[in-house]
Amino acid sequence: SAVISQKPSRDICQRGTSLTIQCQVDSQVTMMFWYRQQPGQSLTLIATANQGSEATYESGFVIDKFPISRPNLTFSTLTVSNMSPEDSSIYLCSVEGTARSTEAFFGQGTRLTVV
Amino acid sequence: AQTVTQSQPEMSVQEAETVTLSCTYDTSESDYYLFWYKQPPSRQMILVIRQEAYKQQNATENRFSVNFQKAAKSFSLKISDSQLGDAAMYFCAYRRNTDKLIFGTGTRLQVFP
Numbered sequence: 001s002a003v004i005s006q007k008p009s010r011d012i013c014q015r016g017t018s019l020t021i022q023c024q025v026d027s028q029v030t031m032m033f034w035y036r037q038q039p040g041q042s043l044t045l046i047a048t049a050n051q052g053s054e055a056t057y058e059s060g061f062v063i064d065k066f067p068i069s070r071p072n073l074t075f076s077t078l079t080v081s082n083m084s085p086e087d088s089s090i091y092l093c094s095v096e097g098t099a100r101s102t103e104a105f106f107g108q109g110t111r112l113t114v115v
Numbered sequence: 116a117q118t119v120t121q122s123q124p125e126m127s128v129q130e131a132e133t134v135t136l137s138c139t140y141d142t143s144e145s146d147y148y149l150f151w152y153k154q155p156p157s158r159q160m161i162l163v164i165r166q167e168a169y170k171q172q173n174a175t176e177n178r179f180s181v182n183f184q185k186a187a188k189s190f191s192l193k194i195s196d197s198q199l200g201d202a203a204m205y206f207c208a209y210r211r212n213t214d215k216l217i218f219g220t221g222t223r224l225q226v227f228p
Contacts, residue, residue, distance in 0.1 A: 033215075042206060042218045090158055104216060106160035
């Protein structure tokens with residue numbers, strides 16, 4: 001399995017500010033994804049992070065609000081911009097397509113609280 | 116559009132007993148994958164078991180097994196000899212080939228000593 005390090009694990013932020021979440025994998029992966037999990041809810045895909053090009057966003061999510069970078073095959077960042085209390089959620093990084101498996105592996109998530 | 120339904124928001128089981136979590140899905144595809152993920156309080160999603168739709172044999176991983184009924188579009192998870200560490204949210208998920216994962220709403224499993 002892939003070892004995924006996601007930082008920070010939690011943060012409390014003021015409304016109107018931005019937070020960048022990092023996802024580091026211990027091996028090269030084909031696909032990297034960002035999910036949002038609102039309190040007590042299931043996972044919703046925000047976007048697919050594409051290496052060397054713009055991310056592919058799902059309906060309801062836009063680049064201005066959730067800019068994503070993926071400079072190489074082991075690292076990605078998600079920024080939550082101009083935050084409001086409605087952005088309070090768990091944000092999860094997921095990867096697929098390691099050298100050993102095609103399974104989806106997840107980071108431990110970032111619990112974001114916006115006050 | 117594909118959907119995944121978990122009709123049991125919460126389930127409970129006594130330690131060492133067996134519990135079954137339900138999942139149904141809707142798809143017009145014939146080739147796809149189904150998964151059960153576990154999310155403990157630590158938040159990390161852990162793959163419990165996967166099933167390829169083209170395989171008739173039900174997947175098994177130690178104490179975890181599935182009952183895959185393709186015609187009925189049903190994919191239940193059976194946990195045998197339940198342990199306290201099995202307490203978590205369990206998510207059923209569907210994927211067609213390399214498409215995105217589609218998750219159900221989850222079932223919270225409590226395990227009582």
